[in-house]
Amino acid sequence: xxxxxxxxxxxxxxxxxxxxxxxxxxxxxxxxxxxxxxxxxxxxxxxxxxxxxxxxxxxxxxxxxxxxxxxxxxxxxxxxxxxxxxxxxxxxxxxxxxxxxxxxxxxxxxxxxxxxxxxxxxxxxxxxxxxxxxxxxxxxxxxxxxxxxxxxxxxxxxxxxxxxxxxxxxxxxxxxxxxxxxxxxxxxxxxxxxxxxxxxxxxxxxxxxxxxxxxxxxxxxxxxxxxxxxxxxxxxxxxxxxxxxxxxxxx
Amino acid sequence: xxxxxxxxxxxxxxxxxxxxxxxxxxxxxxxxxxxxxxxxxxxxxxxxxxxxxxxxxxxxxxxxxxxxxxxxxxxxxxxxxxxxxxxxxxxxxxxxxxxxxxxxxxxxxxxxxxxxxxxxxxxxxxxxxxxxxxxxxxxxxxxxxxxxxxxxxxxxxxxxxxxxxxxxxxxxxxxxxxxxxxxxxxxxxxxxxxxxxxxxxxxxxxxxxxxxxxxxxxxxxxxxxxxxxxxxxxxxxxxxxxxxxxxxxxxxxxxxxxxxxxxxxxxxxxxxxxxxxxxxxxxxxxxxxxxxxxxxxxxxxxxxxxxxxxxxxxxxxxxxxxxxxxxxxxxxxxxxxxxxxxxxxxxxxxxxxxxxxxxxxxxxxxxxxxxxxxxxxxxxxxxxxxxxxxxxxxxxxxxxxxxxxxxxxxxxxxxxxxxxxxxxxxxxxxxxxxxxxxxxxxxxxxxxxxxxxxxxxxxxxxxxxxxxxxxxxxxxxxxxxxxx
Numbered sequence: 230x231x232x233x234x235x236x237x238x239x240x241x242x243x244x245x246x247x248x249x250x251x252x253x254x255x256x257x258x259x260x261x262x263x264x265x266x267x268x269x270x271x272x273x274x275x276x277x278x279x280x281x282x283x284x285x286x287x288x289x290x291x292x293x294x295x296x297x298x299x300x301x302x303x304x305x306x307x308x309x310x311x312x313x314x315x316x317x318x319x320x321x322x323x324x325x326x327x328x329x330x331x332x333x334x335x336x337x338x339x340x341x342x343x344x345x346x347x348x349x350x351x352x353x354x355x356x357x358x359x360x361x362x363x364x365x366x367x368x369x370x371x372x373x374x375x376x377x378x379x380x381x382x383x384x385x386x387x388x389x390x391x392x393x394x395x396x397x398x399x400x401x402x403x404x405x406x407x408x409x410x411x412x413x414x415x416x417x418x419x420x421x422x423x424x425x426x427x428x429x430x431x432x433x434x435x436x437x438x439x440x441x442x443x444x445x446x447x448x449x450x451x452x453x454x455x456x457x458x459x460x461x462x463x464x465x466x467x468x469x470x471x472x473x474x475x476x477x478x479x480x
Numbered sequence: 481x482x483x484x485x486x487x488x489x490x491x492x493x494x495x496x497x498x499x500x501x502x503x504x505x506x507x508x509x510x511x512x513x514x515x516x517x518x519x520x521x522x523x524x525x526x527x528x529x530x531x532x533x534x535x536x537x538x539x540x541x542x543x544x545x546x547x548x549x550x551x552x553x554x555x556x557x558x559x560x561x562x563x564x565x566x567x568x569x570x571x572x573x574x575x576x577x578x579x580x581x582x583x584x585x586x587x588x589x590x591x592x593x594x595x596x597x598x599x600x601x602x603x604x605x606x607x608x609x610x611x612x613x614x615x616x617x618x619x620x621x622x623x624x625x626x627x628x629x630x631x632x633x634x635x636x637x638x639x640x641x642x643x644x645x646x647x648x649x650x651x652x653x654x655x656x657x658x659x660x661x662x663x664x665x666x667x668x669x670x671x672x673x674x675x676x677x678x679x680x681x682x683x684x685x686x687x688x689x690x691x692x693x694x695x696x697x698x699x700x701x702x703x704x705x706x707x708x709x710x711x712x713x714x715x716x717x718x719x720x721x722x723x724x725x726x727x728x729x730x731x732x733x734x735x736x737x738x739x740x741x742x743x744x745x746x747x748x749x750x751x752x753x754x755x756x757x758x759x760x761x762x763x764x765x766x767x768x769x770x771x772x773x774x775x776x777x778x779x780x781x782x783x784x785x786x787x788x789x790x791x792x793x794x795x796x797x798x799x800x801x802x803x804x805x806x807x808x809x810x811x812x813x814x815x816x817x818x819x820x821x822x823x824x825x826x827x828x829x830x831x832x833x834x835x836x837x838x839x840x841x842x843x844x845x846x847x848x849x850x851x852x853x854x855x856x857x858x859x860x861x862x863x864x865x866x867x868x869x870x871x872x873x874x875x876x877x878x879x880x881x882x883x884x885x886x887x888x889x890x891x892x893x894x895x896x897x898x899x900x901x902x903x904x905x906x907x908x909x910x911x912x913x914x915x916x917x918x919x920x921x922x923x924x925x926x927x928x929x930x931x932x933x934x935x936x937x938x939x940x941x942x943x944x945x946x947x948x949x950x951x952x953x954x955x956x957x958x959x960x961x962x963x964x
Contacts, residue, residue: 279915301918302927310919317916321934330930331920338921370934387920 230255230292230426231276231395237286238268238275245271247451248287253395253426258417260429260437262462263448264470269430270314272448273399276428277311278304291395306338308394312384312401319371324383327371328353328390335391356389360416378409385416396420397428402436414439434466449475498756501726504696506587508615511568513699517541520669523568527638527672530645540658540668547662553825554854554886557794560701560732560767567670569615569697609634611675611691613704623687632685632716633678637705640676647678651709655738655775655802663734663769663796667703671736674704679714679745688944690719695755695766701732708738710745712778717748719947722791726756726764730793734769743778743805748786750943752951755791757958760849762821765793772799776808776834784811785828786942788951790958793822798856800829803837803868810839813939817932817958818851818883827857827888832868832898841872844936845887846955848879848962858890861898869899876906877935879928879962929956 231253238246245268253259263269274282276289278301289296296304319327333343344352357364362382372380381401388396401413417440420427429440437445437459445461446453447470455461455473464472511522520541524534549559571585609623611634627634633644641648658668675691695702710716722733733755739747749772758765768791774783785799801810812828830839839859847853859870876885887904909931917927932955933940943951 277919279919280911300923301915302921302923305919305921313916313919315912317910317912319913319916319931319934321937322930327920327930330922330926331917334923334926335921391920 231428232290233276233287235287236272236275236284236289238271239283239285240271240281244285245451246275249448249451249453251446251453253428255426256423257444258421258427258429258440258442259444259446260431260440260442260462261446261448262431262434262465264475265432267448268451269432269448270399273311273397273428273430276304276397277301277309302334303338306335310388310391310393310396312381312388312396312398314400314403316372316380316384318373320373322371324367324369324371325353328387331387331391353386353390357386359419360385360389360412362386377404378406378412381405381409382412382416385413388416388420393420394424395426395428397430399430400432401429402431402433410436411439434462437462447473447475449473498726500723500754501756504587506585506696507572508569508697509572510566510570510697510700513566514563515541515565515567515670519567523670523672526568526570527641529638529641532645532649533641536653536658537669540665541670543659544662544665544669547659547665549662553796553856554852554888555794555796555823555825557767557823558730560730562666564699565732566697566700567703568672569700571614609687609689611636611689613673613675613691613693613702615672615695615697615700615702627685627687630683630686631680632683633676634689635676637671637674637676637707640707644676644678647709648676648707651707651738651740653738655740655773656736656771661771664736664771667705667734667736667771670701671703671705674706674735675708676706677708677716677718679710679716681711682713683711684714685716688717688719690721693720693722695722695731695733699729699731701734703733704735706735706737708740708747708749710739710741710747710781712743712745715746717750717944719750719752719944721752722755726759728764730758730765730767732767732769733792735771737770737772737799739774739783741774741776741778741781741783741805741808744780745778746782746784747774748784748944749774749799750947751785751787751789752947752954753787753789753791753795754954757791757822758793758820760820762793762850765822766791767794768792768797769794770797772797773802774800774810775802776805776810776837778808779805779834780807780809781805782809782811784813784942786813786939787815787826788939788943788954789814789816789824789826790954792824795822795824795826797826798828800831801839802831802833803839803865804833805837806834807836808834809837812839812841812843813942814843815846815936815939815955816844816853816855817846817955818848818853819958819962820849820851822849822851824852825854825856827855829858830860830870832859832861832865832870835864835866836868837865838869839871841870841874842938843872843874844939845874845876845885846879846932846935846959847876847883847885848959850882852884852886854886854888856888858892859900861893861895861900863894865895865898867897868895870901872900872902874902874904875935876904877932878906878908879959925956925960928959928962932956932959
């Protein structure tokens with residue numbers, strides 16, 4: 230599914246990622262952990278094609294497509310979804326309108342007709358209900374005046390509606406209370422399927438109590454320094470990053 | 481803002497992509513170039529005007545000669561050479577004055593079809609009557625018979641001068657006096673055509689009325705004049721649209737619109753202004769110097785201006801409300817978009833004279849490229865205007881870092897019971913907002929259009945349905961290529 234080879238990324242001339250190798254197969258959930266400034270968010274932006282994140286070396290391929298040749302919106306249409314750490318507000322644009330535009334943009338990219346309005350409405354309402362979102366929220370402007378938990382729930386609803394083949398969740402759990410954390414975990418677990426892959430980026434182990442990963446990688450100073458299974462996350466929880474010889478304040 | 485090479489290339493491809501920029505090849509009758517009393521007599525004679533109107537024009541001309549072009553607006557442009565302009569240009573076929581739509585020159589009908597405006601009544605969107613003005617003359621007016629049954633007069637202002645002299649003499653220049661300002665005086669001297677509307681007492685106009693203005697001829701100014709009179713207890717919704725060919729030289733458009741509302745009357749006036757804005761290097765484009773004013777003379781009368789300004793190289797326009805009748809209401813909803821080298825200095829004046837009058841101003845300015853966008857507004861409360869209220873909100877949105885947005889509000893409250901509120905914000909389309917949209921599958925143009933339409937929502941929802949969809953698309957088109 231997703232194959233990252235020897236990925237080097239610079240931001241504003243500064244080397245952030247220094248040779249990442251990562252393969253995520255269909256049906257797998259991987260977790261990336263690491264201290265602040267280790268390059269976790271940079272990895273998610275580089276995969277999804279944000280402007281200013283310059284790949285200087287290496288490759289990213291998804292389902293055989295060279296992602297580095299595609300614009301951010303094309304990568305999204307190919308099936309890559311990024312759950313943001315800080316979802317932005319878009320005043321005056323309702324959640325419903327935003328989602329409809331997104332769904333139809335992706336269909337247009339694939340050469341499909343627009344989704345019938347009734348069908349779309351049904352889909353969104355069903356996904357909102359599954360994730361226990363108040364239907365009134367769908368009429369409100371995207372993330373405007375939403376609490377931290379509501380924003381993250383909104384990300385999960387968007388993910389459910391767009392139904393991506395590959396999802397990367399960038400510290401989607403940060404700053405959430407336990408109820409909101411459960412919502413996020415529930416959203417991610419609903420995406421688990423034999424044909425889908427998921428990458429969870431997190432600073433803390435606690436999300437992984439709810440979303441049990443198949444593999445855990447530790448990122449430090451732009452490189453994956455250790456890989457393992459769920460037990461690696463437990464080990465980090467108990468002993469800290471220092472135990473691996475990583476400076477917690479490397480940034 | 482970080483921009484990729486690709487998006488910059490898209491910018492170059494779409495900038496100057498103005499789909500109304502074609503020229504109609506048609507035989508024209510013109511007045512000699514330049515402005516003098518003979519030219520004014522020529523125009524008046526062409527229109528077969530009554531003597532009083534010629535006198536009125538000549539007096540306006542004398543006043544204009546003594547006036548100076550205003551310089552207080554934040555606009556940089558080469559002042560027009562008033563002797564290098566044709567003040568009258570009309571299709572030769574219009575000389576015979578077509579009696580019905582069947583007699584209108586097919587070339588003109590084709591031009592309007594191309595602009596998306598059908599003049600065949602059976603094809604027209606249900607419930608919209610159209611008057612079309614091509615350079616200096618009105619070439620067709622639809623649905624006039626249907627409207628006549630209700631007593632509604634909807635015709636060109638030239639016809640009104642001949643057929644309804646009493647209404648014309650009573651109201652022409654009563655809202656915008658001839659010497660009101662430099663451009664209004666010029667218009668009063670040389671106005672060529674425009675629309676006249678009279679809604680009789682107690683009538684709710686059964687359809688939307690609209691005028692479509694087209695400048696076609698080169699080196700020609702368009703000086704249209706519109707007069708709308710809403711008698712007691714009447715209502716009308718009026719729309720105007722405008723386009724012009726792409727030309728390298730600047731062309732002058734100096735219009736005057738006057739609206740009079742009597743007791744309990746209501747007028748909703750909507751504009752989608754899409755004059756040619758010039759190319760991406762700022763060459764060509766229309767100079768749009770317009771005086772629009774509504775007088776709420778009757779108690780509890782109401783006027784609502786909604787404008788979507790996307791075109792013109794220079795816009796100088798302040799649709800205003802004189803709230804004279806007690807309890808009268810004035811509203812101004814504006815979206816002004818400037819891209820490339822466009823400059824817009826636009827806003828409104830709310831003059832509170834009557835008691836319990838109220839006004840609302842919602843202005844959304846969007847600036848991209850190297851453009852400048854200025855909101856200029858006056859809220860004035862006269863000493864006897866008890867218990868007046870005003871709410872003003874001015875929001876500016878910047879796209880890129882080479883454009884500017886400015887807000888210049890003037891507030892003069894001479895009555896202590898007045899409540900005047902002003903709110904203003906300035907924001908940018910952020911990289912984060914754009915990436916968020918892109919990551920969900922929207923392309924750059926879709927993302928900008930969505931964000932801008934969201935920003936303008938409060939104004940766009942004031943537009944009549946038929947207009948709203950077009951206007952939404954226009955916002956997107958006007959900003960195409962503005963983001964990298």
